[in-house]
Amino acid sequence: MSLETTWFLLIAVLWIGYFILEGFDFGVGMLLPFVSRNEADRRAVLTTLGPVWDGNEVWLLVAGGATFAAFPEWYATLFSGFYLPLFLILVSLIIRGVAFEYRSKYGKAQWRRRWDVAIVISSAIPALLWGVAFANIVRGVPLEKSAEGHIEYVGGFFNLLNPYALLGGVVTLTVFLTHGAIFLSLKTVGGIRDRAHDLALKLGLIAAVAAVAFLLWTNLSLPSFNLKIAALSAGVAVAWVAGIAATLKRREGWAFVFSASAILLFVSDLFYALYPRVMPSSLGAQFDLTIRNASSTAYTLKVMTVVAVIMTPLVLIYQGWTYWVFRKRVSASQIAHPERGILDTATHVLHQ
Amino acid sequence: MNSLDLARWQFAITTVYHFIFVPITIGMGFLVAGLQTAWYRTNKVKYLRATKFFGKLFLINFAIGVVTGIVQEFQFGMNWSSYSRFVGDIFGAPLAMEGLLAFFLESTFLGLWIFGWDRLPKKIHLATIWLASFGTILSAYFILAANAWMQHPVGYTINLEKGRAELTSIVEVLTQKTALATFFHTIPSAAFTAGAFVAGISAWLLIKKMDVEMSRSTLKLGLITMMISFVMVFVSGDITSKIMTEQQPMKMAAAEALYETTESAPFSLLTIGTLDGSRSVFQIDIPSVLSFLATGDFKGTVEGVNDIQAEYEKTYGPGDYSPNIPLAYWSFRLMIGFGGLGFLFALLALFQMRRGRTPHGKWFLPAMIFLPFTPLLANSFGWIFTEAGRQPWAVFGLIRTSDGVSAVVSAGSVLFTMIVFTLLYGVLAFIEVGLTLKVIKNGPQTELDYEDPKLGGSDTKPLVMAY
Known part of the structure; x- marks a missing residue:
């Protein structure tokens, strides 16, 4: 396997990791008001994410950094081309992270309500836009060779809002909602668990319709029938159906495994459809960015391969260990004084 | 713009x-x-x-x-x-x-x-x-x-x-x-x-x-x-x-607004007036210190902006190779100044704390409130100097910021x-x-109870930390 292909695969792995992990973060964030009946519920829901959300988000940073290192042309064309959607994602991630950390520090109801709104919106925007972005990458966008000889994006913002891409956005949005609901049903008890379970079923069916439509469209718009892409698409459908079935039977652990597998297969399918291109051009194959014309030198790829081969398993081990440490379900009854923030409680001051 | x-x-x-x-x-x-x-x-x-x-x-x-x-x-x-x-x-x-x-x-x-x-x-x-x-x-x-x-x-x-x-x-x-x-x-x-x-x-x-x-x-x-x-x-x-x-001799020259190459160059503490190479209105210099700072020798030669400019034009072609000099000059001084000020406050407070005493004096409260800001300002000015002083280059000698x-x-x-x-x-x-x-x-919480937990914690006890 060539170094370029190795790195194409590694970047696919990073995006798979990101979408599986932050996928449920986004889902839980969006579902916050819909699975909670009171303040203790809301805090229990957020506590399921508390120890892990930041580590999950690092998958995105590493995917970005790895693209920069391994395929600088891809990094440069993609991020300057998809400027505004990316900007919206960044703003959302900024607000979202701060919202998680600051929301429950104060007890004031208004303060918390505002952060809750922020969490819902800032989870929904990236969940939608990542799908839009990836659908556009797969579909091909107007790329052209500039005077300096670089392949640059020449479409505008609205070019990115075509029906296929928007459908892709609906897929990631609904899939992450379902994935988040399944995660919540796995990580909580009582009312939250029941509500998350019901929502997982309903959302899972909506996501199934959207995903099937999107994958059909993807397969039909290929120049010729491709068995592997079709097989991966079928795999997505099977995993998703298995996830819904497991949810029905209240096998929450299995449901999570299946929804994560469906995301894994879905992202693999998209990357497989791309390969060996990283950003096809809609203006002709001569303007395609591929793993060859976008890549770094063999030396850089070798150096980065050594680092990735050593570090990725290590990261998986200690991140996995984190999930094991926090394996217990969170109960709303474990939140003592839910309406009190830690900044409200520290009032026993010694005056000497 | x-x-x-x-x-x-x-x-x-x-x-x-x-x-x-x-x-x-x-x-x-x-x-x-x-x-x-x-x-x-x-x-x-x-x-x-x-x-x-x-x-x-x-x-x-x-x-x-x-x-x-x-x-x-x-x-x-x-x-x-x-x-x-x-x-x-x-x-x-x-x-x-x-x-x-x-x-x-x-x-x-x-x-x-x-x-x-x-x-x-x-x-x-x-x-x-x-x-x-x-x-x-x-x-x-x-x-x-x-x-x-x-x-x-x-x-x-x-x-x-x-x-x-x-x-x-x-x-x-x-x-x-x-x-x-x-x-x-x-x-x-x-x-x-x-x-x-x-x-x-x-x-x-x-x-x-x-x-x-x-x-x-x-x-x-x-x-x-x-x-x-x-x-x-x-x-x-x-x-x-x-x-x-x-x-990056240009950055050092800019930091001192030193236009002409000088032996035993003085370190300028502050300047009132312009920094454009014409005579400044008022300037406090410490003799030879810049040479020592730059070369480790009080008699060392420090190249000035004009000579470096001429040299770079030969190497890289026509263009302006000097950064924004007032910005470099002042950010360099403010970095050192705020860092030094923080150190002095700390030294004074530590001196007063000796033998179990508590710092006193009217200066203490305002100085301690200002204390955290001194390194923040020094850090910011330090990086402004480092980055602005490298201009017009993004990567020195290889690519200009404008490119x-x-x-x-x-x-x-x-x-x-x-x-x-x-x-x-x-x-x-x-x-x-x-x-x-x-x-x-x-202030700090004074009533803390801590129990050494076992790995994984409890299912039912109230959580110590919840979002």
Whole structure:
């Protein structure tokens, strides 16, 4: 396997990791008001994410950094081309992270309500836009060779809002909602668990319709029938159906495994459809960015391969260990004084 | 303003803002880990109170540092795509390593630390804060190596056909003396910053007679941290300036607004009037000190802006190779000045604390309130000097900043995102400062019960930490 292909695969792995992990973060964030009946519920829901959300988000940073290192042309064309959607994602991630950390520090109801709104919106925007972005990458966008000889994006913002891409956005949005609901049903008890379970079923069916439509469209718009892409698409459908079935039977652990597998297969399918291109051009194959014309030198790829081969398993081990440490379900009854923030409680001051 | 100017402003705003929080995070992570270790070793509850109290402040600050860091990772591609294409083969590697080695480490173990009080045995819980702290320091190392490469590119070759710089030795990039000197300048600065924070806040608590037992100890800890780290900052700063004189003589000349090459060059303390090479109205000089600073010899020759300009025109072709000289001159002085001021306050306070005494005098309260701001200002001016002083280059000698900007991004887009980032960052600063002041006013929690948990914690007990 060539170094370029190795790195194409590694970047696919990073995006798979990101979408599986932050996928449920986004889902839980969006579902916050819909699975909670009171303040203790809301805090229990957020506590399921508390120890892990930041580590999950690092998958995105590493995917970005790895693209920069391994395929600088891809990094440069993609991020300057998809400027505004990316900007919206960044703003959302900024607000979202701060919202998680600051929301429950104060007890004031208004303060918390505002952060809750922020969490819902800032989870929904990236969940939608990542799908839009990836659908556009797969579909091909107007790329052209500039005077300096670089392949640059020449479409505008609205070019990115075509029906296929928007459908892709609906897929990631609904899939992450379902994935988040399944995660919540796995990580909580009582009312939250029941509500998350019901929502997982309903959302899972909506996501199934959207995903099937999107994958059909993807397969039909290929120049010729491709068995592997079709097989991966079928795999997505099977995993998703298995996830819904497991949810029905209240096998929450299995449901999570299946929804994560469906995301894994879905992202693999998209990357497989791309390969060996990283950003096809809609203006002709001569303007395609591929793993060859976008890549770094063999030396850089070798150096980065050594680092990735050593570090990725290590990261998986200690991140996995984190999930094991926090394996217990969170109960709303474990939140003592839910309406009190830690900044409200520290009032026993010694005056000497 | 065109998209280049706007992109430069945006980079300046987002980066200076991000770096307000970074040194606090790096330094406070280390000090909180130290406090928790003191508690672990001695079992004295005052150290547990200190760990929890400064831990709260650390986390409020960390949140903003993390989220503004995401912008740092992506704005190279968004606003500086031509730069990214040119340097990606080299510059991307330390960035990716930073993510894989450092970001994962700090974020994962910090999550474990925050929520692990009732989930991890005492010893493992202590290990998590050290690992998170190690992650922050490692992260600084990689990003500083990347920045050092922009100051002084090594281990590369230019591929003319592809129009880019290509990596030939990662070891050189990661171990060149510019990277190491910067690292040993920045990390102690972070410790100095955190020391000033801990000291300033502890002094306030001491004056308000809140948890005197703890605040005396942490005041001393903060002040001593400042003393030790100041010596390190001073020594590495001296080394850095000599490396800079050798590698970027223009930056040193600009720092002194020294237009003509001079032997036994004086160090100018301050200037009133213009810095454009004409005679200044009023100037205080210390004879020969600049020569010593730059070359290690009081009689050494320091090249002036005009000579370097002539030399660069021969090497790189016609153009202006000098940075904004008043900016370089003043930011260099303000960096040193604010750092020195913080050190003097700390020295004075520490002197008054000897033999168990409490600092006194009318100067004490205002000086201690101002104390945390001295390193913050010094840090910002230091980086403004480093980056602005390298101009017109993005990577010294290889690519100009003006050639690095994205070709396909319109000025309107950059302006729009700049306005939104600036407003958003402003609101976040307002909230962050509000929360920080609230924590300080509440003071440390005095009623703490701690039970050494077993791994995984309990199903039913109230959670020590919940979002």
